[in-house]
Amino acid sequence: MKKIAIINDIHSNYLLLKLVLEDIKKYNVDDFIFCGDYITDGFDNDRVLNLIKNKTENIIAGNRDLSIANYDNKSWNGINQMKSMLYAYNNTTEENKNFLKTLPIFKIINIENQKICFSHGTPFNVRELVNSNSYDVFEELIDKFSCDIYLSAHTHIPFHTVYKNKHFINSGAVSCVVDNKPHSTYGILSIKENEVHYSQNELYYNFEDVKKYYTDSNYHKECKEWSNLILYTLRDGFDYCCGFIEYINKFSNGNEKTTSNLWHVKFEEYMHYKNLEIL
Template identity: 35%
Template sequence: MRIAVISDIHSNLLALKAVLEDIKKRGVDITVCTGDLVGYCTYPNEVIELLREKNILTIMGNYDDAVGYEKFICGCDYPDPKDMENASISLNYTIETVTEENKRFLRELPLEMVLKFEGKNIMFVHGSPRRINEYLKENSKEAEEVMGEFKYDALVCGHTHIPYVKKYKDKYLINAGSVGKPKNGSPNANYIIINVGEELDVEIHSVPYNYETVAEEILKNGLPEKFAENIRTGKA
């Protein structure tokens, strides 16, 4: 069984299309999205509608929650006031852009999902089972705490925008990275494929796409230059 997992698309339609094309070539049985469909880039409606068209199983991310309910706070932890200001600009733009129908879709997304594949129970969340916006960074105290009490075979999340896999005794913590706003130092879109058998094997894929067009659209729409820089560099 091969499960593709995508996450943190953040309104980046070109990256999403490139990843879905790549997935199509790799003999995948099912695709799951762990949230944050919207924010930062300029195609939130198109991203939502493409995922709906493809019937991709999708979890709610903190940005989806904020836009769906028009909260005007994204739930991210930004110690730099400038980053917080930019996040507010992104959120306001996205709330104004997303249609009422698509906001309703975001509101109806589940916070978590547990699926069974070949005897393995795999939980999908955005941040963590404890909070939608909790960062389970690799080797972090938070990850140790969560996995210390985790009852399923694998936990798959996003939110950090950096893909990784780590085993905690007989349980796996897997981060799907980010399709639309990677933070691993490359502008390429990234996602994962989980091969389910006696053990779990995780492939991390990096997909090139025309990120310069996305960066130019960000600037054309009056969003912060920092967003375009992030897309071009793959850095936070």
Template identity: 35%
Template sequence: MTKKIALIADVHGNIEALKNVLKDISERQIDNRDIYCLGDLVGYGPRPDEVIQLIIEKNIHSVLGNYDEAVGFYLPTCGCSIESENDRMKTKNSLSWTVENTSDENKEFLRELEEQISLEIEGYQLLLTHGSPISINDYIYENDLEKQEEIVEVLEEDILVFGHTHYPYYKKVNNKLFINPGSVGRPKDGDNRACYCIVEFGEKIDVEFIRISYDIEKVAKEIEQSELLDVFAQVLRTGRDVK
């Protein structure tokens, strides 16, 4: 007997991508109760309210992302990695626009999200968070072995599930499994399709990454017709972060 769950992350206000991903998950006969979201429902994309409402409607478990926190609590910054004045300009534009276009009711929902979820599946202990067990703003990249080893030292669970980087991967480090499902709404790995993953628990753990097509141009044009910066549309088209 095996158990399957679906992991999604970093939707970032992209309702078209989310709808297609959830449709694919449903067609694979995975129940909504077995879908887990690793945060960042909002930011950069044109439909924050619709994304939140769909997550609520489908009763999908979600943790708090750094962008969710910034919008829900009216923080001055999302805590993203800012390396230049251009990055600051992009962050300010996206955050202020998203705050203005997210309802008070949905901001309250974001404020109620937990930073971490612990659960047990088929004898395995999982910790779900947005960035890392240390901080929701912490980036864990696939090749950052030093950071992964530091986390293993404090991680009590068998599996760490997280998002934030928008790069999908899974990796075993000292008998602990790291899983990042990639980004539904804003991939950065060069493949502009929505990304999520399915984890199957049996005698061993199987992780499968799924790429889903959606109407990228529709979302990109909606961004360009809003007061969001056009560069956010280019990220969707290219599947890469545009500097």
């Protein structure tokens, strides 16, 4: 029997990653699979990357990891909505950026005769949104890869669907699960003689600890708007980041320069409208 922990969407949150890894100890796992988005939206990029890259070879890139790895070192300058991404870029070592560049967008591995395909969105598209009833995507994956287990991430919403005898799994997120609860989630896959068992796990954190972790940071000072949106998402399990982007797009029509100019004033408006105190 092999036990594998499935972890994704850490988003630079070393505090929650440590809590999750501590919780996983009780399972005595044989290995880990990491399904992307290790950095951005927080500040502990190097501590997160240094920790995970020494745990396993089963690591693929998420959209955020690729954005940082492939950044041209100019296009985000002076664009307010990219401040948080720029912070991640400027606060990750060259060594770790080079590590991110080496990551594939999907991998197929064999554990106890079970073929496991894992990616952040899908092997076709790192940003593809896969949910519990994405049957067209499931068909496409079965057709192309003939694996037994398919892991995806990116949506921050956990699911486990068995379809045509194949397992389709999203273990949720370490940081910013969006199912209205202040928790981190991860998966444990147990495989024994062609029998696959999956358990979805959740770990409730103390929001005050997470709040202090963020508000004490330089990231919070430099990227106040995004840091606030992340923090309240962590408190409420509601995606205030997407909520704010949708809100500001109503005024800017998605124009990058207009969005940048409106960034601060619309943030204050949005926080007021959502009845959230700016931290």
